[in-house]
Amino acid sequence: MTNENKLETAKLLILFLVEVAIELLLGFIFGRLENAGIVIPTYLHVFILDICLLIPVFAYTLKKGDAIVEAFEFKKIKVSTFFFTILLVIVAQPMVMLANVVSQFFVPNVMVQSVNQFATESVGLTLLATVISAPITEEIVCRGFFTNRLKKVFPFAVAAIISGIMFGIIHLNLNQFCYATVLGIIFAFVNRASGSIFTSIEMHMVFNGLNMCMLFLMNAAMEAAGMDFAEVAEQSRATSSTLPTTAIVLAILSIPSFFLVRLVIRAIAKREGNLETK
Incomplete structure (x- = not known):
C-alpha cells in the first residue's frame, strides 16, 4: 500500500469514528433529555441523526473537490434492475x-x-423514518461514501467487507450488527453490479419496510390476544430449545441462498452492462 493510500485509509477511519461519535453523543443527549422528562420520539431521533451523519461525508467529498453525483454513484438503473433488486431481498x-x-x-x-415504543408513536412518521430516511442516509454514508472510497485503496471484496462491518457497527448493538454486516456486504456487491447506489437504497428500503410491517402486524395480533409481543418474544428466546434447530435449518438454507444471491447480482450486472467486473 502506498503512503497516499495509507493516508486516505487513516482519514476514512477517523471520519468513521466521527460518525460513531455523533451517534453516541446524540444518544447521550436524548437519554439526558428523557431523564429530565423530555421524551424525543424515535422518528425525530432518526431524522436528527440522519442529518448529522450526512454532514461529515458530504463535507469531506466537497473538500476533496469531487462531484457529488459521481462520487456517491447517483445513477439511474433500469426497470428490470429495480425488480431484480426486490428479488435479491427475497433470496x-x-x-x-x-x-x-x-x-x-x-x-x-x-x-x-x-x-411497543414504536406503536405508541406516530406509525406513519416511524415508517417514514425507518423505511425511507434511514435507508437513504445509511446507504449514502456506508456505500456511497465508505465503500466507494475504500475500493480505491483495497480490493473490492475487502472494501465491501470493511464497509459492511462499518454498517454493522453504526447500529451500536450486537443483534443488528450481525445481520446488518451481512446485508452491508450484499449491498456493496449489488451496487457494483448496477453501478448505482439506488440499488442498495432500494434493497434497504424493502428490507426495512417488510420487517417494520411484520413487526406492527404481529404486535397488533398479540395485543388483540391480550399478550405483550416483546415480552413473549424475549421469554421464547431465553427459554426455547428451538433456537439451535432454527439456526441449523437457516444455515442449510443459506447455502442455496448464497448462490442465488450471486446469480441475481450477476443478472443485474448483465442488464446494466457491468458483467465484466463481476
Missing part, C-alpha cells in the same frame, strides 16, 4: 435471518423489544 433472507438468529443466542432482538 438473501435465509443468510440475513441466520445472522439474526445467531446473534439471539447472546442478546435479544432489538427491533422486537422496541416495537
Whole structure:
C-alpha cells in the first residue's frame, strides 16, 4: 500500500469514528433529555441523526473537490434492475435471518423489544423514518461514501467487507450488527453490479419496510390476544430449545441462498452492462 493510500485509509477511519461519535453523543443527549422528562420520539431521533451523519461525508467529498453525483454513484438503473433488486431481498433472507438468529443466542432482538415504543408513536412518521430516511442516509454514508472510497485503496471484496462491518457497527448493538454486516456486504456487491447506489437504497428500503410491517402486524395480533409481543418474544428466546434447530435449518438454507444471491447480482450486472467486473 502506498503512503497516499495509507493516508486516505487513516482519514476514512477517523471520519468513521466521527460518525460513531455523533451517534453516541446524540444518544447521550436524548437519554439526558428523557431523564429530565423530555421524551424525543424515535422518528425525530432518526431524522436528527440522519442529518448529522450526512454532514461529515458530504463535507469531506466537497473538500476533496469531487462531484457529488459521481462520487456517491447517483445513477439511474433500469426497470428490470429495480425488480431484480426486490428479488435479491427475497433470496438473501435465509443468510440475513441466520445472522439474526445467531446473534439471539447472546442478546435479544432489538427491533422486537422496541416495537411497543414504536406503536405508541406516530406509525406513519416511524415508517417514514425507518423505511425511507434511514435507508437513504445509511446507504449514502456506508456505500456511497465508505465503500466507494475504500475500493480505491483495497480490493473490492475487502472494501465491501470493511464497509459492511462499518454498517454493522453504526447500529451500536450486537443483534443488528450481525445481520446488518451481512446485508452491508450484499449491498456493496449489488451496487457494483448496477453501478448505482439506488440499488442498495432500494434493497434497504424493502428490507426495512417488510420487517417494520411484520413487526406492527404481529404486535397488533398479540395485543388483540391480550399478550405483550416483546415480552413473549424475549421469554421464547431465553427459554426455547428451538433456537439451535432454527439456526441449523437457516444455515442449510443459506447455502442455496448464497448462490442465488450471486446469480441475481450477476443478472443485474448483465442488464446494466457491468458483467465484466463481476
